[in-house]
Amino acid sequence: HGRYSRLPPPRGFLPIPAMAKEKTLFTCTECGGTSPRWLGKCPSCNAWNTLIESVAEAGPGKNRYSGAQAVMPLAAIEATDIARTPSGIDELDRVLGGGIVEGGVVLIGGDPGIGKSTLLLQALAALQRAGLPTLYVTGEESGAQVALRSRRLGLDHSQVNVLAEIQLEKILATIESMQPAVAVIDSIQTVYSDQLTSAPGSVAQVRECAAHLTRCAKASGVAIVLVGHVTKEGALAGPRVLEHMVDTVLYFEGDTHSQFRLVRAIKNRFGAVNEIGVFAMAEKGLKGVSNPSAIFLSQHSEPVPGSCVMVTLEGTRPLLVEIQALVDSGGPSPRRLSVGLDKDRLAMLLAVLHRHAGVACMDQDVFVNAVGGVRISEPAADLAVMLAITSSLRGKALPQGFIAFGEVGLAGEVRPAPRGQERLREAAKLGFSVAVVPKANAPKKPIEGLTIHAVERVEEAMNVVRGMG
Numbered sequence: 001h002g003r004y005s006r007l008p009p010p011r012g013f014l015p016i017p018a019m020a021k022e023k024t025l026f027t028c029t030e031c032g033g034t035s036p037r038w039l040g041k042c043p044s045c046n047a048w049n050t051l052i053e054s055v056a057e058a059g060p061g062k063n064r065y066s067g068a069q070a071v072m073p074l075a076a077i078e079a080t081d082i083a084r085t086p087s088g089i090d091e092l093d094r095v096l097g098g099g100i101v102e103g104g105v106v107l108i109g110g111d112p113g114i115g116k117s118t119l120l121l122q123a124l125a126a127l128q129r130a131g132l133p134t135l136y137v138t139g140e141e142s143g144a145q146v147a148l149r150s151r152r153l154g155l156d157h158s159q160v161n162v163l164a165e166i167q168l169e170k171i172l173a174t175i176e177s178m179q180p181a182v183a184v185i186d187s188i189q190t191v192y193s194d195q196l197t198s199a200p201g202s203v204a205q206v207r208e209c210a211a212h213l214t215r216c217a218k219a220s221g222v223a224i225v226l227v228g229h230v231t232k233e234g235a236l237a238g239p240r241v242l243e244h245m246v247d248t249v250l251y252f253e254g255d256t257h258s259q260f261r262l263v264r265a266i267k268n269r270f271g272a273v274n275e276i277g278v279f280a281m282a283e284k285g286l287k288g289v290s291n292p293s294a295i296f297l298s299q300h301s302e303p304v305p306g307s308c309v310m311v312t313l314e315g316t317r318p319l320l321v322e323i324q325a326l327v328d329s330g331g332p333s334p335r336r337l338s339v340g341l342d343k344d345r346l347a348m349l350l351a352v353l354h355r356h357a358g359v360a361c362m363d364q365d366v367f368v369n370a371v372g373g374v375r376i377s378e379p380a381a382d383l384a385v386m387l388a389i390t391s392s393l394r395g396k397a398l399p400q401g402f403i404a405f406g407e408v409g410l411a412g413e414v415r416p417a418p419r420g421q422e423r424l425r426e427a428a429k430l431g432f433s434v435a436v437v438p439k440a441n442a443p444k445k446p447i448e449g450l451t452i453h454a455v456e457r458v459e460e461a462m463n464v465v466r467g468m469g
Helices: 090-096 116-129 143-152 168-178 203-220 241-245 343-357 379-394 420-429 458-468
Strands: 024-028 051-055 105-109 134-138 161-164 182-186 223-228 248-253 260-268 276-282 285-288 307-314 317-329 336-339 364-370 402-404 434-438 451-455
Touching: 051 203, 090 248, 090 260, 090 276, 090 285, 105 116, 105 203, 105 241, 116 134, 116 143, 116 182, 116 223, 116 285, 134 143, 134 168, 143 161, 161 168, 168 203, 203 223, 203 241, 307 379, 307 420, 317 379, 317 420, 336 343, 343 364, 343 379, 343 458, 364 379, 379 402, 379 434, 379 458, 420 434, 434 458, 451 458
Parallel strands: 105 223, 105 248, 134 161, 134 182, 182 223, 307 402, 336 364, 402 434, 434 451
Antiparallel strands: 024 051, 248 260, 260 276, 276 285, 307 317, 317 364
């Protein structure tokens, strides 16, 4: 009797979560119910395998609400401007909304090797040169590896403070003692807290570590940048609440085989969302691109069939992007492929093109590409896509200096695009001379050097282009 009670657990087995340290609860991801110990089935909603470990904060007692702040009307609260500190990299400041905010928390994610650590190390070096104390916490590399990368970037004499640590409590103690202006945590998936028994990178560890770092930033005024891993699908690894906790979420985009990188703001409490910064990977690290439209425009010596330039909006910045289309004879099951554009929208545009403009591609393979690896999500690209497809099908190039933009509906109408005046001014500034735009986007005053054709329907746009040829 009891002869096995004192034997150690078999090798390879994890300790029972119910034997975790004190001050822990297990929360259901489905209903939010809690349990003091781990159970296979939630006692509240009876869902299986939904309990995850979390930290239970001790209550101060029965008078815990005695110090609550008084309620104030919104008009009585003084609104102050947010002070920003330039990071020293103009394209990064554009994405952040003007610079780094005191006490702000930024989450930046991207594919491995795309340049997250490189960009942040360059930004910290620029801030350190400006006289601001900085801290770089690395959990994936040693201090010697970070120093080696800094030498490759030409930052041999950088005074950025480096801490190789993954324990949350030690990181918080270092931030509290040093009080840097900006601290980078590379990466949040490697940090763990002693209060939890789960492994680093688990849902519970990522959530609790990010919550503690966010509270530290708000209490001390230190701006904290968290580097996040991404999954195979491209989403940030960890719980979705991670993106809700932080102030700004940035995504690194671009092909690792290309020298160009895009940093896009998905969420920003202190600036515009969908703002992008364009960088080029050079020998000495990432450098900002002042005129990104030149990247997304192919340099043809003369106009070629299947090419149409459009003006898209990325945040507050208008960008000129070349849309290329290739229409070729297909078999019994013609292919429809788009790169950088919505795949489902391409099939819809081909149906509208056939029904309202008489251009049939039923037995043709259709391939559409946005040059430069940019991703266009707005429907203002519809008209340019249809004109590029028609140009490739008929083998006739569009005129030199031609642009088009506008949303196309199922009834064949051409709808206006937001901020059309800014798009047209950007095109005129870059030397474009002919534009086909929705009638609602036609400017009241003529734009110098730009001939504008305002259309209301798809067939009108086709007739205008046919008359130019």
